[in-house]
Amino acid sequence: xxxxxxxxxxxxxxxxxxxxxxxxxxxxxxxxxxxxxxxxxxxxxxxxxxxxxxxxxxxxxxxxxxxxxxxxxxxxxxxxxxxxxxxxxxxxxxxxxxxxxxxxxxxxxxxxxxxxxxxxxxxxxxxxxxxxxxxxxxxxxxxxxxxxxxxxxxxxxxxxxxxxxxxxxxxxxxxxxxxxxxxxxxxxxxxxxxxxxxxxxxxxxxxxxxxxxxxxxxxxxxxxxxxxxxxxxxxxxxxxxxxxxxxxxxxxxxxxxxxxxxxxxxxxxxxxxxxxxxxxxxxxxxxxxxxxxxxxxxxxxxxxxxxxxxxxxxxxxxxxxxxxxxxxxxxxxxxxxxxxxxxxxxxxxxxxxxxxxxxxxxxxxxxxxxxxxxxxxxxxxxxxxxxxxxxxxxxxxxxxxxxxxxxxxxxxxxxxxxxxxxxxxxxxxxxxxxxxxxxxxxxxxxxxxxxxxxxxxxxxxxxxxxxxxxxxxxxxxxxxxxxxxxxxxxxxxxxxxxxxxxxxxxxxxxxxxxxxxxxxxxxxxxxxxxxxxx
Amino acid sequence: xxxxxxxxxxxxxxxxxxxxxxxxxxxxxxxxxxxxxxxxxxxxxxxxxxxxxxxxxxxxxxxxxxxxxxxxxxxxxxxxxxxxxxxxxxxxxxxxxxxxxxxxxxxxxxxxxxxxxxxxxxxxxxxxxxxxxxxxxxxxxxxxxxxxxxxxxxxxxxxxxxxxxxxxxxxxxxxxxxxxxxxxxxxxxxxxxxxxxxxxxxxxxxxxxxxxxxxxxxxxxxxxxxxxxxxxxxxxxxxxxxxxxxxxxxxxxxxxxxxxxxxxxxxxxxxxxxxxxxxxxxxxxxxxxxxxxxxxxxxxxxxxxxxxxxxxxxxxxxxxxxxxxxxxxxxxxxxxxxxxxxxxxxxxxxxxxxxxxxxxxxxxxxxxxxxxxxxxxxxxxxxxxxxxxxxxxxxxxxxxxxxxxxxxxxxxxxxxxxxxxxxxxxxxxxxxxxxxxxxxxxxxxxxxxxxxxxxxxxx
Numbered sequence: 001x002x003x004x005x006x007x008x009x010x011x012x013x014x015x016x017x018x019x020x021x022x023x024x025x026x027x028x029x030x031x032x033x034x035x036x037x038x039x040x041x042x043x044x045x046x047x048x049x050x051x052x053x054x055x056x057x058x059x060x061x062x063x064x065x066x067x068x069x070x071x072x073x074x075x076x077x078x079x080x081x082x083x084x085x086x087x088x089x090x091x092x093x094x095x096x097x098x099x100x101x102x103x104x105x106x107x108x109x110x111x112x113x114x115x116x117x118x119x120x121x122x123x124x125x126x127x128x129x130x131x132x133x134x135x136x137x138x139x140x141x142x143x144x145x146x147x148x149x150x151x152x153x154x155x156x157x158x159x160x161x162x163x164x165x166x167x168x169x170x171x172x173x174x175x176x177x178x179x180x181x182x183x184x185x186x187x188x189x190x191x192x193x194x195x196x197x198x199x200x201x202x203x204x205x206x207x208x209x210x211x212x213x214x215x216x217x218x219x220x221x222x223x224x225x226x227x228x229x230x231x232x233x234x235x236x237x238x239x240x241x242x243x244x245x246x247x248x249x250x251x252x253x254x255x256x257x258x259x260x261x262x263x264x265x266x267x268x269x270x271x272x273x274x275x276x277x278x279x280x281x282x283x284x285x286x287x288x289x290x291x292x293x294x295x296x297x298x299x300x301x302x303x304x305x306x307x308x309x310x311x312x313x314x315x316x317x318x319x320x321x322x323x324x325x326x327x328x329x330x331x332x333x334x335x336x337x338x339x340x341x342x343x344x345x346x347x348x349x350x351x352x353x354x355x356x357x358x359x360x361x362x363x364x365x366x367x368x369x370x371x372x373x374x375x376x377x378x379x380x381x382x383x384x385x386x387x388x389x390x391x392x393x394x395x396x397x398x399x400x401x402x403x404x405x406x407x408x409x410x411x412x413x414x415x416x417x418x419x420x421x422x423x424x425x426x427x428x429x430x431x432x433x434x435x436x437x438x439x440x441x442x443x444x445x446x447x448x449x450x451x452x453x454x455x456x457x458x459x460x461x462x463x464x465x466x467x468x469x470x471x472x473x474x475x476x477x478x479x480x481x482x483x484x485x486x487x488x489x490x491x492x493x494x495x496x497x498x499x500x501x502x503x504x505x506x507x508x509x510x511x512x513x514x515x516x517x518x519x520x521x522x523x524x525x526x527x528x529x530x531x532x533x534x
Numbered sequence: 535x536x537x538x539x540x541x542x543x544x545x546x547x548x549x550x551x552x553x554x555x556x557x558x559x560x561x562x563x564x565x566x567x568x569x570x571x572x573x574x575x576x577x578x579x580x581x582x583x584x585x586x587x588x589x590x591x592x593x594x595x596x597x598x599x600x601x602x603x604x605x606x607x608x609x610x611x612x613x614x615x616x617x618x619x620x621x622x623x624x625x626x627x628x629x630x631x632x633x634x635x636x637x638x639x640x641x642x643x644x645x646x647x648x649x650x651x652x653x654x655x656x657x658x659x660x661x662x663x664x665x666x667x668x669x670x671x672x673x674x675x676x677x678x679x680x681x682x683x684x685x686x687x688x689x690x691x692x693x694x695x696x697x698x699x700x701x702x703x704x705x706x707x708x709x710x711x712x713x714x715x716x717x718x719x720x721x722x723x724x725x726x727x728x729x730x731x732x733x734x735x736x737x738x739x740x741x742x743x744x745x746x747x748x749x750x751x752x753x754x755x756x757x758x759x760x761x762x763x764x765x766x767x768x769x770x771x772x773x774x775x776x777x778x779x780x781x782x783x784x785x786x787x788x789x790x791x792x793x794x795x796x797x798x799x800x801x802x803x804x805x806x807x808x809x810x811x812x813x814x815x816x817x818x819x820x821x822x823x824x825x826x827x828x829x830x831x832x833x834x835x836x837x838x839x840x841x842x843x844x845x846x847x848x849x850x851x852x853x854x855x856x857x858x859x860x861x862x863x864x865x866x867x868x869x870x871x872x873x874x875x876x877x878x879x880x881x882x883x884x885x886x887x888x889x890x891x892x893x894x895x896x897x898x899x900x901x902x903x904x905x906x907x908x909x910x911x912x913x914x915x916x917x918x919x920x921x922x923x924x925x926x927x928x929x930x931x932x933x934x935x936x937x938x939x940x941x942x943x944x945x946x947x948x949x950x951x952x953x954x955x956x957x958x959x960x961x962x963x964x965x966x967x968x969x970x971x972x973x974x975x976x977x978x979x980x981x982x983x984x985x986x987x988x989x990x991x992x993x
Contacts, residue, residue, distance in 0.1 A: 063891070109992045110921075147887070176908040183902055186947070190955045198955050202947060209907075209943050213936040216917070220924045220932075 018071045026082035042102050043086060044116040044167050047126070050080055051156040058156070063149040073152040074137045080159070081130035087123055093513050096120070096521035098169060098232065106173070112229050115169040120518035121296060121366055122166040124511065125289060128373050129166075131496060132285040133159045136278035138493045139381050143277055143388055144192055151192055154184035155278060162286050166293065171219050172229045178254075178290065179212055185279070185287065193274040200270035207267040211257035218250030222302075235301040235525065238532055248306035251298050258291030261351060262321040265344045272340035273393075277384025280336065284343055285377040289369045292350050296362070300354070301522060304529040307357070314355040315438070315445045321348030323448065326455035330462075335393040338463060339379050342419065345452065346372045352449055353434035357526070361437020362519045367511060368430030371418070371504065375427060378415040378497040382408070385490050390479040395463065400472030405485045409468045411494050416464055418501045420457045426504035546595040546602040549587040549610075550650055556580050557643035564636035574625045574969070577639055581618050585611060598720055599657045608855050608993070609653040609782040616775045616862040617646040619973050623767035623866070626967035627873055631679070638678050642771065645671035649779035653786070658707045658717040661783065665703075665747070668779065669696050672772050676764040688763025695746065695756040703743025709736025723791045734798065741788075741799060747780045750840065751809040754833050758817075761829035762878075769825060770869030773832040777839075778858040785843045785851045796846045803844050808934060810837030815938040818945050824872055824880050827945060828865070831904060834942060835861055838935060842919045845926040852993040853922045857915040859991055860903070860984055864912055867977025868900040874970055876963060883949060885958025894953045896978040901946040903981045906939055911984035918992065 054076030061069055092099060098117035106114035118126065136155060144151045161184070164177030182205060190201030223229050226237050239247065257264045268288070272280050300307050325345030332338035346368070353365030385408065386401070387393060402409040418425035421432075431453065438446035486494075504511055544551070560577070588610050594601050602610075621642055628635055648668030655661040673696060677689035711717055713733035714725040726733060742753065749757035761769045788799055814834030821827035839861075842854035872878065874893055875886065887894040903912030916939070920932045984991060 107989050107992060109989060150887075150891070176913075179908045179913070183898075183907060186950075187954060190951060198951055201955070202944070202951065205947060206940060206943060210937070210940045213939060214933075216920070217924070217929070217932060217936060220917075220921050221929070224921070224925050 015071060018075045022075055022078045022082075025079050043083075044100050044102055044118065047080065047084055047087075048116075048160050048164050048167070050083060051076060051160045054080075055153040055156040055160075058149060058153055061149065063147075066148050069149050069152055070137070070141060073156065074134070076156060077130075077134040077137050077159075081127075081134055084126055084130045087118065088127055091118075091120075091123055091514070093120065094517065096517040101169070103169075106170075110172075110229070111227070112172045113170050114173060115230065116167040116173075117169045118167060120514040120516070121293070124366070124370050124514060125166045125286065125293065125373075126163045128370060129159060129162050129286045132281055132373065132377055135377070135381060135493050135496070136281050138489060139281070139384050140276065140278045141489060143384060147191060151188070154188050155282075157184040158188065158282060162282075162290070165290050169231045170229050171222065171231055171234065171298075174231070175212070175216060175219055178294075179209075181287070181290075182208055182212075185282070188279040188282075189271055189275045192276040193279065194276075195274070196270065197274045200267075200274040203267045204271040207257050207264065208254075211254040211264070214250050215254035218247045221250075222247060231297070237302075238529060239303065241305055244303040244306035245309065248299055248303040248310060251294065251303075255291040255294040255299070258288055258294070259347050259351060260288065260291070260344065261317050262324055262344070262348070265321065265325075268344060269337050269340040272343065272380075273334060273336045277380055277387070280340075280380040280384070281377045284339075284380055285373040288343065288347060289373060292347070292354060292365065292369055295351070295354055296366070296522065300357070301525050301529075304526050307355075307526070308530060311355050311357060312442070315352060315442055318348045318352035318355065319445050319448045319452075321345065322352065322452040323455070326452045326459065329459040330455065332459075333395055335383050335387075335395055335398075335463075335467070336380070337393075338395070338459065339376060339383065342456070342459070343372070343376055345456065346376070346419075349431060349434050349449065352438050352445065353430075356434070356437035356441035357523070358437050358440050359519060359523060360433045361441065362522065363512060363515050364430050364433025364435075364437055366515055366519070367426075367504075367508065368434055370511065371426040371430045374497050374500045374504075375415055375418045378494060378501070379412075379419065381493055381497070382412050382415065385486065385493075386480070389483045390476065392475070392479075395466050397473065397475045398467040399470040400468070400476060401480065402468040403472055404476060404480050407485045407491070411486075411498060412468070413464065414498060414501060416460050418505070420460050421453060424502070424505050426501050426508070429504060429508045541597055543593075543595050543597075546591050546593040546600060546654075548591050549584050550647060550654075552580075552587065553584065553643060553647045553650070557640050557647060560636055560640045560643065564640070568636075570625070570629065570635055573635060573639065574621065577621055577643070578618050581614050581621070584614050588614075598718055599660055600651075600654050601656050602654050605782070605786060605851070605855065606654045609778060609858070610650050612778050612855070612859050612862055613646055613649045613653070613775055615859075616771070616778065616866060617642060619862075619866045619870075619976065620767060620771040620775070622969040622973045623770055623870055623873060624765075626969040627765060627767045628678075630967065638675065641671045641675045641678070645675065645771075646775065649775060652779045653782045655783070656719045658710065658719075658722075661787075662704065662707060665780070665783075666700065668776060669700065669747075672696075672776065675768050675771070676760065678768065679765055682765070684763040685765060688760045691756055691763075692760045699743050699746030699753070702739050702746070706736045706739030706741075706743055709733070710740060712736070719787065719791050726792075726794060734795070737792065737795065737799065738802070741784075741802065744780055744784045745806060748777055748784070748836050748840075749833050750806045750836055751813045751833065754810070754814075757833055758826050758829040761832070762823060762826045766825065766869055766873045769829075770866045770873075773829065773869070774862050774865045777832070777836060778862060781836075781839055781843070781854060782858065785854055788843060789846055789848065789851050793846065800844045800846055803840055804928075804931065807837050807840040807844060807931070810834065810840065811935055811938045815941045815945075819941065821945070822880055823878050824883070824949070825869075825878055827880065827949075828868060828872070831942065831945070832865060834938070835865075835904075838916065838919055841923045841928070841931060841935060844928065844931070845922045847922075847926070850922045850926065853915070853918040856992055857919055860911040860915045860981065863977045863980045863984070864900050864903040864910075867896065867974055867981065868904065870970060870974045870977065871897045871900065874974065880949060880952060882960060883952040884956035886953045888958055889961065893974065896974050897953060898950050899978045899981055901950050903985070905943045905946045907943075909982070909985045911981045911988070914985055914988045914992070 098119050101117040103113050103115040106112050161177050161181035168174040186201050186205045190197050260268045322345050325341050328341045329338050350365045350368050353361040418427040421427040435446050435450055588607055592602050645668050648664045651664035673693045676692055679685045713729040714722045746753045814830050818827050818830035839854050839857050842850045903910035906912045906916040923932050
């Protein structure tokens, strides 16, 4: 008993120190960040390299000192998030230009620059990524119990690479981050995942890798054609029509796998299901958004004619993904797998909105990406929380959880309703905008997409009934009752996402105002390029 | 034949002369007892002393026979770097098996001397002699463990097939001489059109001979057996540096002397490159022995390199050289890990991460680099080769290469998967040597740094 007590006390001490450091560092950084708005410091590089330094630091901590490792990671994640707040606070919403630009010559032999910058679209993902990484650390606290050090290093590395993807303004740099992220993610799924983790990890890697390599060929062709790898300059060229189609397909092969679009989605249910909770949250929250982000950043502005030509094709694929994903959800027997397939369906909405190619559609698509990150992230967190108690994801084994874990059930309900798209939650805003945009573009597709919402409600509510209502099964009695409801760490984990659900649900203007000008600019550019071609 | 007056100018040869003297000295020293530690580190010191010498003595020697220009310097730096790393690997391996060191160090040095001369030679006979100096030292190196039956078998195989390839190449050289009446590269270049049929036959045989040395499919048959049978550090050496030297020399000859026949030799090499990439990667898939797997992987890498040669320009060749630098680092590093774990079956790599977290992390870096995933250097150089190939219009070739890169990801990642994701089936009896760890650390850090800061070495 005494050792336990000592450990607990030591842990409290660690936590206290960590909290203090965080608050101190945070407030200075915020003050600094706001003050510094006029004289620029490399904020974006700091964001990329800080977690790298953090993971390097953790690398040198002895792997026996588990508490210290966890606390360090938490501090790094929190400081990282606070560091990213100046982005939000001093971002100029009334400019559609790239901001916080950094540009250094990196490989002079090829004329490749290390250049970073954010606009209204990417800034949201960076912030979301920061938030989700903190939550991932929290949720992994007790769940991950082997190779703890490696896990947290991987988590931080993934974070760095992910935000690097959203920041890079050089196509080569973009590719480096895009691929570099595969390594830690492969390990997270493969080492700490469920029973079929190895199969899923390899599948994830190979699917993504083949898509990325085809994109690499596209990048090389683009680079050789224009002689530059600068994203902003690449969008200014107008490419021959045939070349546009090929390049569009090359880039699509990478992005479609990541989104994932039907029919290359099959890695996702496996990866989501087998990954540890943190891995699922990152996958659902940020990683699959990189695909849609890539479509927005590369395919639409660079290959406008091809986009226009392939628009019906893309819309049809999106609607197939929406309906197919939703139907598959109905027959799932595994909690996580169900949410994974619902991701396929929801990401179908995202691509539907993006390829509607109008203001509402694209704005809705981006908003829906953020929403999906929040909602699905939260759902995976919820499933992780209950899985830790019951050690099963079989829906059939559950029942009557509501009577055992009332707070948990209420929170789950909120996220579930948000996922369905109930008005008042963020899911509604996104889906509404998308359907509006799609209706303008192609009425039939919008109608088909809207019907899938009904299937969505069906599988989600049915899931809720099976898991939370009915009679408490003996299995649940045996495994969950002893643990009781959510503890404070778990509530802290879910709370920010809960707030975000309602915040965006009631006041989407804040987020949309970031997007507004960037999307408008994107569409103006797109239309003018089409005009030039005609 | 009139013998031309050759101006004797030994300046550019000074590094090679020094190396010859030092290697002979080591052979002599085998007569007396000497501290092994001293021997190894003085060799390393001497080799690193060669870096500045090579760079300083740029220029020609013996008339046109010997040229130490930028490409040669770059290649020689790779060769010496690789020799230092292999030397350290070899010494730690042999010391743990109580085998006499001195001869093997001398052989290693003679082999690298041969390679250095090879990349500089501008004349067919000296080209051939330096190639043989390299090859003969390598045959003996493979058999350095006298009582190891597998190693002896490998040595015999290597020797026989090496002999055949030498004969073919010599025949090619003879035909080239017959067609152009000269062995000097410059003179050959000037007299190309005299007798095209004879000349093309000679060129074909010459290329076939070289392909044997580089182990391009279908001339690769010897490689897996030899790589598997040879002592691991020797495998690290022979699967890396002879490729650097031979492909380096090969590329220079093809690009500088036979540019007019680019269409002919490149179509021949395209067939070989496709076959090599295809078979190398596919045959690596089912391998259970890691040395054999790495052997097939190194065959496949030969195919990627040839893509750069097919381009047939100076920039294409530069891409080849940078590829060689990184390839040397990652391949020697990977073989270093095989020595460190002292285990050849991939099965036994299961769960290694539990026992050796840092070493398995290094292996992870090598495996990802061999696959070509950023931020490792393997990606940068592969990108460079693909860039040059697409620039020259071989997009379809690159698509094939890319698809088989995905295949290669499967077998490289299998090693990572075994190390990190499976439970151990036996506790590895690793043996720890300072030299070994230095090599692995150097290679791993090198691969990472060259991957993140490519402006150092990209030409």
